[in-house]
Each structure stands twice: as structure tokens, then as C-alpha cells.
Amino acid sequence: MKTSEDKLNEALRDVLKRKFDDYEEQPNPAALDRIRTRVKPARPGRYWWFTGALVLLSVSGVLLSRYAGDYGTQPATPVKTVTHTIAESSPMRPDNGKLAEQPAKVSGAAAEYPAEALSLKPAEKKPDWKRKKVVENVFVNDLASKAATKVQRGHSGTVTGATVNRNSGLPPVIANRSGEAQGGSGTAKANGVAASGHVSEGMETAFAEEIAVHTDSAVNSALPLEELAAMPLKGTQIPLHLRSVVTPAYKPAKVIVTNPARIAWLFNASALHSYQILTVPSSAANDFQNFSFPSLFTARSLGYKFSGGVERNGLQLQLHFSSFRQTYSYEVANNNYLVKPDGNGQYHTVRQGDRIEENRKFSMLGIGVTRQIRWGHSPVSRFYAAFGAEYSHDFNSSQSLGWVSLGLGKQFAVSRSTAFSIGPYAEFSPVKVKGVANPFYYQPYRVGISAGLRFVRP
Amino acid sequence: MKFFLSKKYDSLTSLVKACQKQDPRAQTVFYERYKARMTGICRRYARTVAEADDIFQDAFVRIFNSINDLKEPEAADGWVKVTVIRTAINYYNRTTRQQELHSPLDSVEWQVESDDYVRMIDQMNVRDLLDLINELPDKYRTVINLHLIDGYTHTEIGEMLSMSDATARSQFMRGRNLLMKKLELKGIVHHENF
Incomplete structure (x- = not known):
């Protein structure tokens, strides 16, 4: 049953609503301009930015691995390559076992280093990249393959004066036996330097393909050509059991391969503990008090981050996906006060508040550039330091964050093409992000451990 | 609109x-x-x-x-x-959180019939009525606006203003009474002018 108070209230409500329901006034004419200056600026291209970055990353990765990964890279140190070609059907002289004399072809590089530029057969013109590939196929830049290279070098040593890189410690293997071991020898002259080649009969099949020799210009320049010519040829027995492909079984060593000129593929995972710098703006409408944050190490604040990308010359371009949770609580002060006695017999007033629990999840996709520096002399590991910048977009709040990051650690060789890295990682956002249902601003920072794999062709 | x-x-x-x-x-x-x-x-x-x-x-x-x-x-x-x-x-x-809400007019008894207040409000110019409402202390003005014009319940008002239902109700009553006293004074002045 309605009381007289209720009736009065209803009557008042009716008349006031009638008066004010359609009440309108014109605002200050300058209000719109002032509002515009305070509204967040538009960012229309943010979605295109992500799409573009993704496409750029994919395309650059594919292109670089195609053109730089297989054929495009040149050796960092100047290494001269001489192609020593012997035709499978080279005419042989069964009587004296010497090869028929062939015109020696001197290429441009050979003209500069005439002693190295000997060829028993006019060398087929091959593209540079193919020559390089031949070199790589024959000589593996690794200590573990030394046994294999020794055998190859033994054969190539049939040309006197051709100095073999990393081969100075090995005696030149010259087959001067006639009969069953020595099928023939060839002599070629180039720039007045006599060079004799003795090729064993049984090696025809072994020499049917090109054999490339690394030559070291420093060694050449240290040994005058006259001295080389004057050096007596020492015949050495060819070990028959090594004449064919009887190299010891090659087992790749776990040598860390940095190979900065090649494209490396990166995959990282990090477990990060999240913290934040919280700012309460002075213009906030309410008073906030009694903030309660999680303890220093708790699973509630643990997040993760996955990254994938490419690296070349120490510069990394990666896509990141990360997730973390922000949990804390605070009180919105109200107008209720409690008077409590303290230990000294005095009383103090405690303002009451309504507790608010914050539990916000960030799911962020970002792109970042990192510069990684490696150092160390161990063949199986390297130290590294990485400095980076990242731009991330949060799917939950549609806000964006910028990050700067620092990573330190060590890389270990897992195989010749794979390295495992692990170390501490930290990132900090210099950009403040606004709270969703409160007026606070946050600057998150994350500290944790990062582990990753790096794949690169040796 | x-x-x-x-x-x-x-x-x-x-x-x-x-x-x-x-x-x-x-x-x-x-x-x-x-x-x-x-x-x-x-x-x-x-x-x-x-x-x-x-x-x-x-x-x-x-x-x-x-x-x-x-x-x-x-x-x-x-x-x-x-x-x-x-x-x-x-x-x-x-x-204006610390504003004093106790106005001298709070305690004044009002004698005019409720129908007279409604009639008075109905006849008043909106601007004048607005001025009357604006003269109320902040809390009262807010509660009067929320409950009488915008139709919020006392519970909703309590939540919005971080106070209990009872506090919201009592503030409304005090604000309403104060508004009526102001209306009464305004009405008297109005009548005296004629």
C-alpha cells in the first residue's frame, strides 16, 4: 500500500520527468575542439601493420634462404679455388704410364697464381656457385673431416707447385710407380714452371669428377716459385687401400656453427614472471587504498612467450606471442570510517573501502627486432647477448605495448646445424597501458628464462 | 530528441x-x-x-x-x-566530497500540501526549477536527480555512490524536503510578486 510519502514522490517524479525528460541546452561551442584534443588519436592502420609484417617476414625468409642459403653466400676469407679436372677418358700411355700432354688452360685467377692454375684438361666452364659447391662437397670446414680431406689432398698433390690449403703438414703424394699402381703421368708447363702430374691408373674413376683445391695465397707468396721448382720431387707410395673411396666413416661433430652470413631459423620459448609499475593518476575520481599485489614469485604471475623468426648477421626478426596475467586487488575508499585503538592507547581513524579484485589477462602478438652478439672460443659453445625492441598488440583490450628486451646466455651445439641457447631474459615496456575498468596506468616488465633453438646450415 | x-x-x-x-x-x-x-x-x-x-x-x-x-x-x-x-x-x-550536507532548511517543517508542490513545479519555468535544483548540496542534488528524474532505485543509487540503501534513502528524503522548502520559498516569493 502506498504511503503519502510514496504518492508525493510519484507526483514529484511525474512532474519533474515531464519537465526534464526532453530538456536540452546547447553546450559551449568550443567543447568539441577541446574534446578532440583529449581523445586518443586514431590508429587505423594497426591491423594492416601486423598483416604486412607477417607477409614481410615470410617473404624475406623464403627469399633469403633461397638466394643466400644455397648459392649466394661467398666465403668470408679470400680463398682461391682452382679446379683440377681430369677427363675420365684421358688418353693414357701404357708404356711409360704418362698422360698425354694436354694444353694447360690458365684462368684469370691462375694467371695471378700460375703454379696453381694447372689443369690437365681444359676445365669446363662452370658458374662460380657451382665451383663453390664443389669445394664445399669435397672439403668440409671441420676438423672431424680431416681424414677425408687428407685422402683427397693426396690425389691433388700430383701437381707440383699446387699448394694445398691446410695441407702444408702433409707430404705431397706423388705416384711414381709404374705398372699396377701408376697409370701415367702428365707434365704441363705454365709460365715456365714445370709441373708434373702423376696419376695412378686405378684413380681414373676417382678423378673422373672435378676435384677442387683450396689454395692459400699467403703460403704461395711465402714460397718463391723458383724454390718450388728447385725442390726435388719425393715419391711416396700411394696406400692402395686408400685409392678408392675408403675414407673413414664420417661422423659430424657437435661443433657450434654460427655462420652469420647464412639465414638461421629461430624458435624460442620463455617462462617469464610479470611485474608492473602501477600509476594512479591524480585526476582519479575516487580514492584508492590498500593495494595488495602477489608475492614476488607466484604461479599467478607466471606467463609465457613463444617466438619464431629468422636471423642473419646477428640481426633477428621475430614474431612473438606472449601471454601473462595481471592480478592484484585494491580498495575504493568509501565514506565509512572506523575508529580503532592502537597499541599506545591512542585512537586512529581507518577509512573503509570496497575491495576490487583485478585479474586481467594479456594475450599479445608482436613483432620485434633483436641484435645478438656472440663471443667465445669454445668449439661447442658461445656466449651471447641480445638487445631488442618489440611492438605488441593485446587482443583482449585492443591496446598496444612497446617493449625493450635484454637477453644473456649461452649457446650449445646440439648438432652441426642446430644450437640450443638458454639464459636469463628480461623485457620492459616504456609505454604505459591503461586499465580496463579503472583509471590506473601500468608499465609491465617481465623477467624469466628463455630457451631456444637455432637452425642454420653449416 | x-x-x-x-x-x-x-x-x-x-x-x-x-x-x-x-x-x-x-x-x-x-x-x-x-x-x-x-x-x-x-x-x-x-x-x-x-x-x-x-x-x-x-x-x-x-x-x-x-x-x-x-x-x-x-x-x-x-x-x-x-x-x-x-x-x-x-x-x-x-x-566536493567533504561538503557539509546539513542545511538549516533540513529541519524546517513544511506545511504545504503535496498537490500544491506539484502544481507549483508544473507552473514553474524550467530554468527556475533548474536553478532551485542546482542550489541543493551536491549529494542531495545528485540523489534527487538520480531517483526522481533518472529513475534509479535506492539500491542502485547506493551502489553508484558507494553507500548503503538506507543512506541513499535518507539522503533522498532530506534532499527532497530541502527542495520542497526551496519551492515553498520560491512560491511565496512568486505569489508576493503578483
């Missing part, structure tokens, strides 16, 4: 979605659509015209910055109004 819509934004939904993309033209149309009505609301909740301007600007900045939170564009009318009212409440929470 007459709403102006450009040909480009033929529905409220399309207008809100354009504002969510921070289209400046849509924001202008949106502003034009609500400015007069929301200024009227600000005038009711504010003590002075200058404060009403402040509240109005704060409210629209808040509206444009958080319009992405509006999941149902059809509900934009109500959302905008609630945002303006909450901004006004926050404004006075921030600036």
Missing part, C-alpha cells in the same frame, strides 16, 4: 561502429546527436554552468575513448546517458 544522422550513417549501429574505428566525421555526427540532451543532463547534475561544461567535456572524452567497450551499438543512447551521469557523480566525488 531529434537526432541528426548523415546519409553515410543511416543507422545508430553504423554510426557507433564508425566511431569505434575512430572516424572523426562519425565522432562529429555522434557528438551532434547527443550534445544538447547531454548538456541538459549535465546542467541538472552540476552546480554551475561552468561545472556543467567541465562534466560534459569529461564525459565525451570518456565516451569516445571507451566506445569500443560498447558491444551493442543499439544501446548507445542509454550507454551515453549513463556515462554522462557517472561522470557527473565522479566529478563531485572528486571535488
Whole structure:
């Protein structure tokens, strides 16, 4: 049953609503301009930015691995390559076992280093990249393959004066036996330097393909050509059991391969503990008090981050996906006060508040550039330091964050093409992000451990 | 309320979605659509015209910055109004929290019949009535506006103002009585003028 108070209230409500329901006034004419200056600026291209970055990353990765990964890279140190070609059907002289004399072809590089530029057969013109590939196929830049290279070098040593890189410690293997071991020898002259080649009969099949020799210009320049010519040829027995492909079984060593000129593929995972710098703006409408944050190490604040990308010359371009949770609580002060006695017999007033629990999840996709520096002399590991910048977009709040990051650690060789890295990682956002249902601003920072794999062709 | 819509934004939904993309033209149309009505609301909740301007600007900045939170564009009318009212409440929470609410007129007994008050209000100019409401202390003015004009219950008012239902109810009663006394005085003056 309605009381007289209720009736009065209803009557008042009716008349006031009638008066004010359609009440309108014109605002200050300058209000719109002032509002515009305070509204967040538009960012229309943010979605295109992500799409573009993704496409750029994919395309650059594919292109670089195609053109730089297989054929495009040149050796960092100047290494001269001489192609020593012997035709499978080279005419042989069964009587004296010497090869028929062939015109020696001197290429441009050979003209500069005439002693190295000997060829028993006019060398087929091959593209540079193919020559390089031949070199790589024959000589593996690794200590573990030394046994294999020794055998190859033994054969190539049939040309006197051709100095073999990393081969100075090995005696030149010259087959001067006639009969069953020595099928023939060839002599070629180039720039007045006599060079004799003795090729064993049984090696025809072994020499049917090109054999490339690394030559070291420093060694050449240290040994005058006259001295080389004057050096007596020492015949050495060819070990028959090594004449064919009887190299010891090659087992790749776990040598860390940095190979900065090649494209490396990166995959990282990090477990990060999240913290934040919280700012309460002075213009906030309410008073906030009694903030309660999680303890220093708790699973509630643990997040993760996955990254994938490419690296070349120490510069990394990666896509990141990360997730973390922000949990804390605070009180919105109200107008209720409690008077409590303290230990000294005095009383103090405690303002009451309504507790608010914050539990916000960030799911962020970002792109970042990192510069990684490696150092160390161990063949199986390297130290590294990485400095980076990242731009991330949060799917939950549609806000964006910028990050700067620092990573330190060590890389270990897992195989010749794979390295495992692990170390501490930290990132900090210099950009403040606004709270969703409160007026606070946050600057998150994350500290944790990062582990990753790096794949690169040796 | 007459709403102006450009040909480009033929529905409220399309207008809100354009504002969510921070289209400046849509924001202008949106502003034009609500400015007069929301200024009227600000005038009711504010003590002075200058404060009403402040509240109005704060409210629209808040509206444009958080319009992405509006999941149902059809509900934009109500959302905008609630945002303006909450901004006004926050404004006075921030600036005049410590205001003394006990006015000398609180304790004055009023003798006029309720029908007379209604008739008086009905006959009054809106501006004059607005001036009367503006003269009320902030808390009373807010509660009177929320309960009598905007239709919030005492429970909702208690939640909005961080107070209990009973406190909200008692503040409303005190504010209403104070308004009636002011009306009574205004009426007496009005009658004396004639």
C-alpha cells in the first residue's frame, strides 16, 4: 500500500520527468575542439601493420634462404679455388704410364697464381656457385673431416707447385710407380714452371669428377716459385687401400656453427614472471587504498612467450606471442570510517573501502627486432647477448605495448646445424597501458628464462 | 530528441561502429546527436554552468575513448546517458566530497500540501526549477536527480555512490524536503510578486 510519502514522490517524479525528460541546452561551442584534443588519436592502420609484417617476414625468409642459403653466400676469407679436372677418358700411355700432354688452360685467377692454375684438361666452364659447391662437397670446414680431406689432398698433390690449403703438414703424394699402381703421368708447363702430374691408373674413376683445391695465397707468396721448382720431387707410395673411396666413416661433430652470413631459423620459448609499475593518476575520481599485489614469485604471475623468426648477421626478426596475467586487488575508499585503538592507547581513524579484485589477462602478438652478439672460443659453445625492441598488440583490450628486451646466455651445439641457447631474459615496456575498468596506468616488465633453438646450415 | 544522422550513417549501429574505428566525421555526427540532451543532463547534475561544461567535456572524452567497450551499438543512447551521469557523480566525488550536507532548511517543517508542490513545479519555468535544483548540496542534488528524474532505485543509487540503501534513502528524503522548502520559498516569493 502506498504511503503519502510514496504518492508525493510519484507526483514529484511525474512532474519533474515531464519537465526534464526532453530538456536540452546547447553546450559551449568550443567543447568539441577541446574534446578532440583529449581523445586518443586514431590508429587505423594497426591491423594492416601486423598483416604486412607477417607477409614481410615470410617473404624475406623464403627469399633469403633461397638466394643466400644455397648459392649466394661467398666465403668470408679470400680463398682461391682452382679446379683440377681430369677427363675420365684421358688418353693414357701404357708404356711409360704418362698422360698425354694436354694444353694447360690458365684462368684469370691462375694467371695471378700460375703454379696453381694447372689443369690437365681444359676445365669446363662452370658458374662460380657451382665451383663453390664443389669445394664445399669435397672439403668440409671441420676438423672431424680431416681424414677425408687428407685422402683427397693426396690425389691433388700430383701437381707440383699446387699448394694445398691446410695441407702444408702433409707430404705431397706423388705416384711414381709404374705398372699396377701408376697409370701415367702428365707434365704441363705454365709460365715456365714445370709441373708434373702423376696419376695412378686405378684413380681414373676417382678423378673422373672435378676435384677442387683450396689454395692459400699467403703460403704461395711465402714460397718463391723458383724454390718450388728447385725442390726435388719425393715419391711416396700411394696406400692402395686408400685409392678408392675408403675414407673413414664420417661422423659430424657437435661443433657450434654460427655462420652469420647464412639465414638461421629461430624458435624460442620463455617462462617469464610479470611485474608492473602501477600509476594512479591524480585526476582519479575516487580514492584508492590498500593495494595488495602477489608475492614476488607466484604461479599467478607466471606467463609465457613463444617466438619464431629468422636471423642473419646477428640481426633477428621475430614474431612473438606472449601471454601473462595481471592480478592484484585494491580498495575504493568509501565514506565509512572506523575508529580503532592502537597499541599506545591512542585512537586512529581507518577509512573503509570496497575491495576490487583485478585479474586481467594479456594475450599479445608482436613483432620485434633483436641484435645478438656472440663471443667465445669454445668449439661447442658461445656466449651471447641480445638487445631488442618489440611492438605488441593485446587482443583482449585492443591496446598496444612497446617493449625493450635484454637477453644473456649461452649457446650449445646440439648438432652441426642446430644450437640450443638458454639464459636469463628480461623485457620492459616504456609505454604505459591503461586499465580496463579503472583509471590506473601500468608499465609491465617481465623477467624469466628463455630457451631456444637455432637452425642454420653449416 | 531529434537526432541528426548523415546519409553515410543511416543507422545508430553504423554510426557507433564508425566511431569505434575512430572516424572523426562519425565522432562529429555522434557528438551532434547527443550534445544538447547531454548538456541538459549535465546542467541538472552540476552546480554551475561552468561545472556543467567541465562534466560534459569529461564525459565525451570518456565516451569516445571507451566506445569500443560498447558491444551493442543499439544501446548507445542509454550507454551515453549513463556515462554522462557517472561522470557527473565522479566529478563531485572528486571535488566536493567533504561538503557539509546539513542545511538549516533540513529541519524546517513544511506545511504545504503535496498537490500544491506539484502544481507549483508544473507552473514553474524550467530554468527556475533548474536553478532551485542546482542550489541543493551536491549529494542531495545528485540523489534527487538520480531517483526522481533518472529513475534509479535506492539500491542502485547506493551502489553508484558507494553507500548503503538506507543512506541513499535518507539522503533522498532530506534532499527532497530541502527542495520542497526551496519551492515553498520560491512560491511565496512568486505569489508576493503578483
